[in-house]
Amino acid sequence: MYDLKTYRIPNQVIIFSLSLYLFLSLFTSSIVISIRGLCSAILCILLLFPIYFIHAIGAGDIKLLAVVSCFLGFRQGMVVVVFSFLVGAVISIIYLIRTHILFRQMQSIAFYLSYIYQTKKVVPYKNFSKSKKNCIHFSLPILISTILVLGGGYGGI
Numbered sequence: 001m002y003d004l005k006t007y008r009i010p011n012q013v014i015i016f017s018l019s020l021y022l023f024l025s026l027f028t029s030s031i032v033i034s035i036r037g038l039c040s041a042i043l044c045i046l047l048l049f050p051i052y053f054i055h056a057i058g059a060g061d062i063k064l065l066a067v068v069s070c071f072l073g074f075r076q077g078m079v080v081v082v083f084s085f086l087v088g089a090v091i092s093i094i095y096l097i098r099t100h101i102l103f104r105q106m107q108s109i110a111f112y113l114s115y116i117y118q119t120k121k122v123v124p125y126k127n128f129s130k131s132k133k134n135c136i137h138f139s140l141p142i143l144i145s146t147i148l149v150l151g152g153g154y155g156g157i
Contacts, residue, residue, distance in 0.1 A: 009060030009139060017067040040074040041066035044081065055124040061138040068146055076149055083145035084138065092136055 018041075025034040044066045051057045065084065069077025096102035112125055 007058070007135060007137065009058075009064050011063075014060070014063045014067060018070065021067065021070045037070040037073070040069040040072075040077050043074060044069040044077055047078075048081070053124070054122060057138060061142065064139060064142055068142065072146075072149065080142065080145045080149050083148055084141045087141035087144050088136060088138055091141060095136065 021037060022034060025037055045062055048057060048062045048065065052059060052062055065077070065081055068080050072080065093102070096105050116122055
């Protein structure tokens with residue numbers, strides 16, 4: 001809920017969630033399971049860092065996905081990541097169409113990709129799109145995707 005107001009996911013939520021994971025996994029499973037979950041989180045962070053580097057995803061979103069990966073394991077965590085981007089894309093396209101800025105945003109993306117191609121430098125996308133209007137609250141697609149994976153058993157994909 002906090003993300004919907006501020007575009008931020010507080011570190012306290014992440015720390016609490018990780019603490020809860022460690023508590024539950026240590027007392028209901030084994031240390032091996034706990035370490036496996038933490039390794040899933042670290043892999044998730046490493047895989048998403050390039051996307052963070054260009055500011056296509058926020059640090060809080062990566063930390064949230066890492067926590068989800070702890071709880072669900074690496075395979076299901078990555079399914080949540082993929083579904084989150086798909087759900088986020090659908091939400092974004094609907095938003096861009098409803099606000100009549102789809103064409104302008106496509107021009108901005110084309111300009112950004114052209115700049116990368118011409119200069120051979122990868123720079124943050126925020127340099128080209130400074131408005132918060134062009135951002136979505138990514139915690140919502142993460143929530144929807146986590147529910148889909150938990151409810152639909154999509155972890156075997």
